[in-house]
Amino acid sequence: MGWVVLALLPAILASGYFFGPRVWLLYLLATVTALVAEALWFKFTNKTATHDLSAVVTALLLTMNLPPSAPWYFPVIGTFFAIIVVKEFFGGLGYNFLNPALGGRALLVGLFFSEMFKISWSAPPFDRIPPEVVTQATPLELLRNGELLSGSFLWSSFIGDIGGRIGETSSLLLLLGGGLLLWQGIIHIRIPATIFVTVGLGVWLFSGEGLASWQTVLGHLTGGGLILGSIYMATDYASSPATVLGEYLYALGIGLIILLFRFWGATYEGVSYAILTMNCATPLIDRLIRRRVLGEPGSKTLGVKLDH
DSSP: OHHHHHHHHHHHHHHHHHHOTHHHHHHHHHHHHHHHHHHHHHHHHTOOOOOOSHHHHHHHHHHHTSOTTOOTHHHHHHHHHIIIIIIGGGTSTTTOSSOHHHHHHHHHHHHSHHHHTOOSOOOOTTOSSOTTOOOOOOHHHHHHTTOOOOHHHHHHHHHTOSSSOTTTSOHHHHHHHHHHHHHTTSSOSHHHHHHHHHHHHHHHHHSSSSSOOHHHHHHHHHSTTHHHHHHHTTTOTTTSOSBHHHHHHHHHHHHHHHHHHHHHOSSSOOHHHHHHHHHHHHHHHHHHHEEEOTTOSSEEESSOBOOO
């Protein structure tokens, strides 16, 4: 998990530059909450602590999914729920059927719906943003309104200098971190690549009359939490399928659900809902793909078993 923390670090540092140093305090609150919650769980259940940094990863990812204006108790409530309920209640690391960070975010959306979707921000004191610049549209907002994204806006979206949630805006830094995880063999490219291709092709073919422009396709790929979710959360070992074919089906499902939200959803994001939905479908995917071999107590899989 140390490599995952390292991969996330550039985007975490950049979020403080883009949204002000206050967001680093939210990361700190979430991390402390995760460590305390995990320590309390191990103490009261008499289990041995794992010291694997998985709780820290959950805290960081949950904070990256918060709006920059989130109050201090958002990361505390969300992280505590993610660690205790979503992760530990189901057996701990490797046994959770939902991504813990997204489970915690889902609780916060249910409790504080309007605040969780407040994705523009107020410029904090001593920030580099002038005080009069207090809001900014996101790529997905502009695309939903039928606007064509300019090259300069797409560049801002790529580097992260746009409105959005705390850790999702810099596609460049998230992709660099993902490259590190691929290089270290922590994740495989199958799931994120399939999601990217599914969403990209879907937007290109079905976003309006005729084929969509390249600006529209790039806006959908770099806008919102698509890159953050596809690389860092959809690839969670415990909540994704155990076979290669299963991974492709799982990622295809995520991409299709994202498209439904982008085109017709009440909210235009949908990445977290798509991942959580396919997390729930993972046991079914595994059961459908695995086939019992006559006379053997184990099972044989269609496709190569993942070597995680």
